[in-house]
Amino acid sequence: MGRQLIVAAALLASLSASSAWAQEASARCDEGGFVERAQDSGAEAYRVAVPGRSHFRQDGEGCPAAAACQLKSYLVEKDPVLVSQVENGWACAWYSGTPRDTVGWLRAADLARIPAPPTTQADWLGRWSFGEDTTVTITRDARGGLQVEGDTVNTGRPSPPTGHFAGALLVDGPSGRFSDFDAEAAAQYKAQFPDAPPPPHCAVRFRRVDRYLVVNDGDADSPWGCGGIGASFLGVYRR
Structure with missing residues (x-):
């Protein structure tokens, strides 16, 4: 019984621990960077709240603001996403779609947060x-x-x-x-x-x-x- 309590306490304590890799991931908006931030700092549900196309933007020099960073992938009004970070008017978002998921930057102004219960x-x-x-x-x-x-x-x-x-x-x-x-x-x-x-x-x-x-x-x-x-x-x- 004592050993079980010790193991349980150690596991619960590690929930808030972060790794060096997580620190490196803080500037990235890819699958690994998104998941690390969501684990360490949380994430929130949003939906696209504007008409037309909201294009994803990639990482890289001058990104996500530069026009060259825009990807072909886009969302439309009411599409749901998870957001793990909002920085300088851009949101790092994960869209769970079919047949594949998409991760990248979206304009924060295009999104509206969806309140979630505990x-x-x-x-x-x-x-x-x-x-x-x-x-x-x-x-x-x-x-x-x-x-x-x-x-x-x-x-x-x-x-x-x-x-x-x-x-x-x-x-x-x-x-x-x-x-x-x-x-x-x-x-x-x-x-x-x-x-x-x-x-x-x-x-x-x-x-x-x-x-x-x-x-x-x-x-x-x-x-x-x-x-x-x-x-x-x-x-x-x-x-």
Whole structure:
């Protein structure tokens, strides 16, 4: 029981921890940068509130303001997006679309925020999907806690790498975390191999925002993620 309490406390404490990679991501508006900011600082739901086309803008020199930064991808009035940052009149936005998602800068003046109620435990439950090959399923266990299971496969590679994790999900408001780190096993490994790096483990961070679940399995605690090279759970999921 004591060990379980220690592990739970450590996991909850790590919900607010940030990595050096997150600091580097603060200036980017790509998938990785968006997810890191959403995990560390939160994100909000918006919708396009102007007629016509609202084009995405890319990162780069002079971007997003320069005309050359404009992408072909665009949204129209009432399209929903998640926003993780607003800076100098531009919003870093993630649009969950079909067949693919789009991440980039949008004019903040084109968007209107959608108020969201506080996150409850029931808001976590369900089968969440990112693309066609990555899912996260969250259920209640017999004691009222949450259990999470994730599966992914990268079908874009000749030998498709896969990823999987399963176990208890610890939540604190809109944030959640899973980890299969075993402190006792890690201490034994360190005692046996004092000069070796610690053995890899799987750690996943979650963030609930409006209709979305933001997921990241690659950070300072778990640099290889939960599927190794080529298979990742990073993304914005929908039920």
